[in-house]
Amino acid sequence: MFVDKTRCLFELPDEFRYLLLRPPKFGKTAFLSTMTHFYDVHGAEQFTEHFGPLAVATETLHAIPRHNQHLSLSFALSDINVHVGAKEFATRLTSMFSTRLRMFLFRYATELKLSSPETYLADEDSDVFRKVFDVVKASGHTLFVGIDAYDAPLLLGSLGPLHYPTIHQTFVSPQDIEHLLDTCLWGPLLAGSDVIDKLFVAGTLSLQSPAFRKLHLSVPDLPLCCGFTEQETLQFARSILDETTPEKADLHRSCGDYLFPSHAAGTDFDEPVLHPQRLISRISELSSGRTQDNDYSFQLLSDLLQLLPAESDVPNAATLNGLVELLATGAVEVDGPLDAAIDLDGSSVSWSALYHAGALTCVHGSKSTLRVASSEVLSLIHSRIDDLVNERHELGNTCLTTLYNYDLEGDPNPFLELLSVVLCDQMQRSFGKTREPDLRGILELVIRNSHCAPDERPIDFILLPADVTCVPIAVYRPNVVQHWELKTLTLLGMWRATNLNDEEPTVEALQKLHEELTHDDDDQLLARPYRVWSPSLNAMETVTVGSFLDPEPENPQFVAVGGARVLRRQRPDYISTPLTPP
Numbered sequence: 254m255f256v257d258k259t260r261c262l263f264e265l266p267d268e269f270r271y272l273l274l275r276p277p278k279f280g281k282t283a284f285l286s287t288m289t290h291f292y293d294v295h296g297a298e299q300f301t302e303h304f305g306p307l308a309v310a311t312e313t314l315h316a317i318p319r320h321n322q323h324l325s326l327s328f329a330l331s332d333i334n335v336h337v338g339a340k341e342f343a344t345r346l347t348s349m350f351s352t353r354l355r356m357f358l359f360r361y362a363t364e365l366k367l368s369s370p371e372t373y374l375a376d377e378d379s380d381v382f383r384k385v386f387d388v389v390k391a392s393g394h395t396l397f398v399g400i401d402a403y404d405a406p407l408l409l410g411s412l413g414p415l416h417y418p419t420i421h422q423t424f425v426s427p428q429d430i431e432h433l434l435d436t437c438l439w440g441p442l443l444a445g446s447d448v449i450d451k452l453f454v455a456g457t458l459s460l461q462s463p464a465f466r467k468l469h470l471s472v473p474d475l476p477l478c479c480g481f482t483e484q485e486t487l488q489f490a491r492s493i494l495d496e497t498t499p500e501k502a503d504l505h506r507s508c509g510d511y512l513f514p515s516h517a518a519g520t521d522f523d524e525p526v527l528h529p530q531r532l533i534s535r536i537s538e539l540s541s542g543r544t545q546d547n548d549y550s551f552q553l554l555s556d557l558l559q560l561l562p563a564e565s566d567v568p569n570a571a572t573l574n575g576l577v578e579l580l581a582t583g584a585v586e587v588d589g590p591l592d593a594a595i596d597l598d599g600s601s602v603s604w605s606a607l608y609h610a611g612a613l614t615c616v617h618g619s620k621s622t623l624r625v626a627s628s629e630v631l632s633l634i635h636s637r638i639d640d641l642v643n644e645r646h647e648l649g650n651t652c653l654t655t656l657y658n659y660d661l662e663g664d665p666n667p668f669l670e671l672l673s674v675v676l677c678d679q680m681q682r683s684f685g686k687t688r689e690p691d692l693r694g695i696l697e698l699v700i701r702n703s704h705c706a707p708d709e710r711p712i713d714f715i716l717l718p719a720d721v722t723c724v725p726i727a728v729y730r731p732n733v734v735q736h737w738e739l740k741t742l743t744l745l746g747m748w749r750a751t752n753l754n755d756e757e758p759t760v761e762a763l764q765k766l767h768e769e770l771t772h773d774d775d776d777q778l779l780a781r782p783y784r785v786w787s788p789s790l791n792a793m794e795t796v797t798v799g800s801f802l803d804p805e806p807e808n809p810q811f812v813a814v815g816g817a818r819v820l821r822r823q824r825p826d827y828i829s830t831p832l833t834p835p
Contacts, residue, residue, distance in 0.1 A: 256485045256529075258284055259309035261478040262291055262318055265451075272403075272470035273455045273478070274592060276511075276611030278530035278550040280479035281455040282329075285399045288453060289325045292397040294364065297321035323397040323450060324361050324389060328353055328438075331402035335410045335425055336417065342425040343433055350437060354385050365392045382441030386448050395450040398442065404456035406430050411595075412556050435464035443467050457553065458609050461594040472592065476513040480526025493536050506716055507535045509627035512615040514591070528611065531627065551633060554610040557602050558637045569593070570601040574682075576638050580631075580697045581679040582688040583715050584616055584624045591620065628713050635701060643704040646675055652705030653729070660729035660829075665821055672811075672819040675699055680744065680767060680816025685760050692741045692813035693717065693724075700726070723808055725830075733829040736808040740801055742783050744770075744815040750782035750795050770817035778814050 261284070275281050290296050290303060300321055304310045310317055333346060351374065358370040365388050367373055373388065374381050389396060410430045413421035425433075442449065443464060454470055481489060483501065486508070490499050508527035515523055534545040563573045569588055579585045587604045595606045604623065607613055612630050613623040625631050643649050648671075655668035672695055679690035679698075697714040700706060712724060725734045748758045748766050770778065779799035787794040801812050802822040809823040 256481055256489055257307050258478055259287060259291070259304065259307040260312060261475050262288070262309045263312075263315050264473070264475055265318065267319065268450045269473070270452045270468060270470050271454065271473040272459075273453065273473055273475065274457060274459060274609050275455070275479045275513075276528070276550070276609060277457055277553050278528070278548065279611070280529045282401050284478050285327070285401050285453060285455055288451075289327055289397065289399055291320050292323045292451065293325040294321050294323060294394070295360070322395075324357070324364060324394050325397045325399070326353075326357050327399040327401070329401040331405040333406050335406050335430060336413065337425065338423060339425040339429045342430065343437075346433055346437055351381050354381050357385065358388075361394075364394055365389065380441070382445060386441075386445035389448045394448075396445075396448050397451040398449050398453070400438075400452075400454040402456055403454045404458050404460050406434065407460055408458065408553065415556055415559055431460075431462045435462050439464035439468060458606055459592045459594045474515050476515050476523040477526060479529070480511055481529055481532060482524055482526055486527050486532060489532070490536050490539075494540055499536070499539055504532065504535060506628045506713060508532045509611075509630070510614060511611075511626060512617060514615060514620045525614070525617075528627065531629065551611055551629060554607065554612050554630065555633055557606060557610055558612075558633060560602050561637065563641065565601055567601040569603050569605070571604050571607050573638055573641055575604075576634050577642060577698065578679070578682065578686075578688075579625065580634065580638070580715055581690040581694040582683065583691050583694055584622050584688060585613075586687050587621050587623055625715060628716060631713055631716065635703060639703045642675075642698050642702055645678070646671070646699075648699060648702050649704035652699060652702070656705075656729040660735075665823075669819050669821055672696070672699060672813075673817070676813055676819060677767075677771060677817055683816070684764055689741075689743050689745065689816055690813075691715075692739045692811060692819065695813065695819075696739070728829070730829070733831055735827075735829050738806065738808050738810045740810070740812045742798060742801065742812060742814050744817075746784045747781060747815040749784040753784075753795075767815060767817055770815045773818075775820060778818060778820065781814070 258280075265288075273281060273284075291309070296303060297320075301310075304320075328350070333342070333349060335342060337345070355371070355374055358365065358367060358373055362368075362370040367388065374384060378384060407427055407430050410425060410427040413424050417424070439462065442452065452468070452470070483505075486504055487498060487501070490504070491497065504527060508531040510525035511528065512525050513523070528550060530548050530550045534548045534550075538545045558576075561571055561573050561576070565572050575585065585604060587608075589605075591605050591608055593603060593605045595603060604613070608623055612626060612634070614626040616622040616624050625634065651667075651671055655671050658664040659668040672692075675698060676690055676692075676695045679695065683689055693714040701711045701714065711727065714724070717724065722740070723736050723738050726737050727734050744763055744767055745758070747770070748763060749755075752758065752762075770781075773781070779797065779802070781798045782795050783798055783801075784793055784795055786792075798812070798814055798820075802810050802820065805824045806822055807824075809821060809827060812820045814820060
């Protein structure tokens with residue numbers, strides 16, 4: 254059972270210098286292995302056996318790319334232990350490279366015309382890469398070089414204080430690791446460029462040391478080379494689950510929808526892909542009926558989240574308050590490229606780093622707007638921010654009481670007041686920014702908060718598709734749910750309804766309107782105008798806030814108005830629905 258990714262080989266030119274960044278456990282190693290076998294001169298006789306049934310050899314619209322024409326040299330930097338002193342690390346690093354190069358000489362002794370490959374490299378040789386590249390050049394061959402987990406030593410070194418708080422000072426520093434890699438690997442690869450036709454470096458986060466930058470690696474336009482498309486996902490799942498088709502919504506919720514922007518001219522995005530390791534874990538859960546143990550897909554993300562401060566003055570730095578805003582608004586706007594380099598000292602973690610660690614994915618159509626990728630990521634974020642939100646709004650003391658009053662006493666006002674307080678606070682924090690809080694996000698912060706969640710597995714509010722307007726809510730009583738219709742009317746839409754000729758409001762104008770809304774009673778709010786798109790008119794129109802609440806709604810309707818208040822309407826005879834056992 255496998256997923257065929259060989260059609261991506263059609264996109265590779267005859268010569269390249271690439272850096273592929275993908276989240277951990279996302280299939281980088283598998284794709285690098287595919288390339289190694291595809292280009293290795295030793296695989297020529299087995300090409301039909303290995304690749305004959307696969308897309309790269311069977312898709313008739315393409316000619317089979319050139320293959321099996323290089324000597325393959327590969328390194329996996331995840332094997333290096335950085336929790337040692339600087340001298341010991343340098344010894345281990347050079348020993349690993351020397352061992353790999355000696356194995357290369359033995360493997361290709363015939364092609365390199367070496368009668369005694371075991372003696373070609375002496376123990377005292379200081380530049381083993383140069384000697385190997387010299388013999389490759391003399392043989393007339395060229396190289397495919399693959400570097401897997403290129404960032405692993407630096408990441409582990411940077412996270413040393415987190416995992417070893419009392420002894421990390423004795424370990425090699427990230428700065429020394431960077432210097433040694435420049436000296437022992439990136440510099441030699443740069444010097445051997447004349448014999449390296451293809452260089453493919455894979456990792457998770459962007460690092461930019463001096464020698465590494467000089468390699469001038471570009472980002473490949475291979476958005477589907479790692480991860481599974483929906484079609485690949487369903488085929489793979491059915492092959493394991495005896496042709497049983499799992500629910501698409503469950504797989505997307507569990508495994509995410511990752512969009513990787515294309516760098517090709519005239520294109521923005523390809524189709525989304527699901528996290529392959531998370532998919533394997535989810536299929537295992539479905540087939541066994543047991544929760545899968547940690548597959549470590551988000552271990553790096555968990556570590557990075559532990560480093561986040563509440564606030565930061567560093568541009569584009571992620572913070573705990575930034576995560577709260579992410580959940581409240583549903584997305585975050587990121588300035589600058591997503592492949593921006595990370596800080597080695599761990600003093601700040603960028604949104605770009607969280608994106609590459611698998612926490613976030615691009616909103617379709619935008620390379621700078623990011624949203625939470627999956628339910629497991631959402632749970633990790635809650636584990637970091639729930640205490641902060643609880644302390645800010647005293648949720649643990651009030652939320653369950655207000656839900657009790659709502660569900661059993663028939664008094665919704667305390668719960669609506671709680672939602673309005675959280676909504677108003679998040680609105681005030683969003684002034685001057687591009688996004689406003691959404692009612693789904695407010696419910697995410699409140700009902701899913703670990704200090705007050707009445708349900709062990711509450712719904713992932715912010716992961717719901719945009720077209721889902723009616724949400725099942727386990728309010729307070731066990732085994733029953735209510736179906737709530739959730740709507741959000743933005744403060745900007747409220748402002749535009751009374752300022753039709755103005756282009757954009759100032760922050761001060763929005764703050765003034767928001768202050769007015771907080772003092773309106775329900776009737777005044779319902780009479781307020783709102784600017785909205787009308788599909789029937791195919792144009793903008795002005796309506797009242799009250800038009801968003803039905804006189805006799807089938808289900809309870811909740812409307813967040815201008816970041817100031819949450820209104821509700823429910824018919825008197827509404828009855829909660831018994832919860833159907835899974």
